[in-house]
Amino acid sequence: MSQDIFDRVKKVTVEELGVKEEEVVEAASFTEDLGADSLDVVELVMAFEDEFGIEIPDDEVGEIKTVGDAVTYISKKSAA
Amino acid sequence: MMADRPKPSGRVVVTGIGGVTPLGTGVDVFWPRMLAGENAVGPITLLDASEYTTRIAAEVKDFNAEDWMDRKEARRIDRFIAFAIAAASMAITDSGIKPTEDEKEDIGVLIGSGIGGLTYMGEQHRRQVEGGPSKVSPFLVPYMIPDMGTGMVSIIHGFKGPNTCVVTACATGSNAIGDAYHIIKRGDAIAMVAGGSEAPINELGLGGFCAARAMSTRNDDPAHASRPFDKDRDGFLIGEGSAVFMMEDYDYAVARGAKIYGEILGYGMSGDAYHITQPSPDAGGATRSMKIALRQSGLAASDIGYVNAHGTSTYYNDKLETLAIKNALGEAAYKIPVSSIKSMIGHTLGAAGAIEALVCLLAMRDGKIPPTINYETPDPECDLDYVPNVARDATFKYAASNSFGFGGHNVTLILGR
Numbered sequence: 001m002s003q004d005i006f007d008r009v010k011k012v013t014v015e016e017l018g019v020k021e022e023e024v025v026e027a028a029s030f031t032e033d034l035g036a037d038s039l040d041v042v043e044l045v046m047a048f049e050d051e052f053g054i055e056i057p058d059d060e061v062g063e064i065k066t067v068g069d070a071v072t073y074i075s076k077k078s079a080a
Numbered sequence: 081m082m083a084d085r086p087k088p089s090g091r092v093v094v095t096g097i098g099g100v101t102p103l104g105t106g107v108d109v110f111w112p113r114m115l116a117g118e119n120a121v122g123p124i125t126l127l128d129a130s131e132y133t134t135r136i137a138a139e140v141k142d143f144n145a146e147d148w149m150d151r152k153e154a155r156r157i158d159r160f161i162a163f164a165i166a167a168a169s170m171a172i173t174d175s176g177i178k179p180t181e182d183e184k185e186d187i188g189v190l191i192g193s194g195i196g197g198l199t200y201m202g203e204q205h206r207r208q209v210e211g212g213p214s215k216v217s218p219f220l221v222p223y224m225i226p227d228m229g230t231g232m233v234s235i236i237h238g239f240k241g242p243n244t245c246v247v248t249a250c251a252t253g254s255n256a257i258g259d260a261y262h263i264i265k266r267g268d269a270i271a272m273v274a275g276g277s278e279a280p281i282n283e284l285g286l287g288g289f290c291a292a293r294a295m296s297t298r299n300d301d302p303a304h305a306s307r308p309f310d311k312d313r314d315g316f317l318i319g320e321g322s323a324v325f326m327m328e329d330y331d332y333a334v335a336r337g338a339k340i341y342g343e344i345l346g347y348g349m350s351g352d353a354y355h356i357t358q359p360s361p362d363a364g365g366a367t368r369s370m371k372i373a374l375r376q377s378g379l380a381a382s383d384i385g386y387v388n389a390h391g392t393s394t395y396y397n398d399k400l401e402t403l404a405i406k407n408a409l410g411e412a413a414y415k416i417p418v419s420s421i422k423s424m425i426g427h428t429l430g431a432a433g434a435i436e437a438l439v440c441l442l443a444m445r446d447g448k449i450p451p452t453i454n455y456e457t458p459d460p461e462c463d464l465d466y467v468p469n470v471a472r473d474a475t476f477k478y479a480a481s482n483s484f485g486f487g488g489h490n491v492t493l494i495l496g497r
Contacts, residue, residue, distance in 0.1 A: 015155070016152070017152055018150055018151030018152030018153075018154075018155065019152075035152075038218075039218040039219060039222075040152070042217075042218040043156075043217055043218055043219060046214075046215065046217065055214075
């Protein structure tokens, strides 16, 4: 996993969800562990799009459930 | 539970107060500054105002949203909602109310806003224009709608009674308090958290009011730009903030030993049916709202010890409001102090009526009337006692507060201590 991408995902997540840095671990679920509701998730995904300059289509948002999922997804997109 | 509730007393009192104004966050902060006649109008810092014809406003400088809600909400929420949440928390804490879960079903919220989340809407509109529809935040709708002050306050405090909002431009705050008074009086709630909130200092808000040619352009002299009833007034200045009351049925408040700031005695309403932004030239609507409120209160004009004017500092408002006060109160009008705190904190639009009702309660409590600052040159068309420049000691039991809004809304509240 790219450390750079992880750090940026963490930064965005801390900012968007108002959580502590140490809570943003690879296995953390945005909704189960980090307190995001469905609107928060949409906002968070948009913030990832802005941060990484990518598009995340609605039908792929479901793949991003945990911090690790986000890093994997973004790494794949960025490489493509 | 509702079924067990005693009959409403028919009397409604204010037991808690909270406010955020350009002279400070918290009643204990801004009230002494109002009595000192301080000015809060200055160069706009919330946006780059260099292209606008008016580049000054009354901004709230000491507000930190994170002091009043969790960080996630605080960093993204529209400012008008943040002000409402803060003012409501202050009022609820001040009231000392500790309702049971059952009682919470009988406590409602009614916090109006004239405009709603225009800052947030403007930002999201820009995102959509620049990036397409997929860039619009899911929070656009909830943060833009003017009822979300009410919505979030009810969620935070668990109040499950009447949950509503009023939108009547610059009369909003007064209508909110008046409507909450009616809700309690008729027994639909034992208590209401009610007031107004506004945060209009953003690109669209400033642009719209500049285009309407309603604002002062005294950009070089912000400290003296808002000058209600002065002959050289040239328009209002926008301000921002919120005031919220905890209002209760009198019996419920007394039974729980609440301190009482005052009672709502009259709520007069009328419509101008004349023009979308200008007041009726005969001041008929404003006269009627004052007369109706006075009649409801059962008081004589001479019982009113203070009129908190709408007093916007526009040519028409101040002239026609003066006429309305004289029409409604007759000869007594010349003996009653009339002042406009908009001289100090600008026009907070949908929050103004609530902040001004709050000021009436404080003025009655402390026996001190806040001044109309920047009053230098008398206008023959404005010939009442405007409490010029310096606060005044006065003991009185009843005060009236006027609010008028675009659309021809006229509201007068009469409060007693």
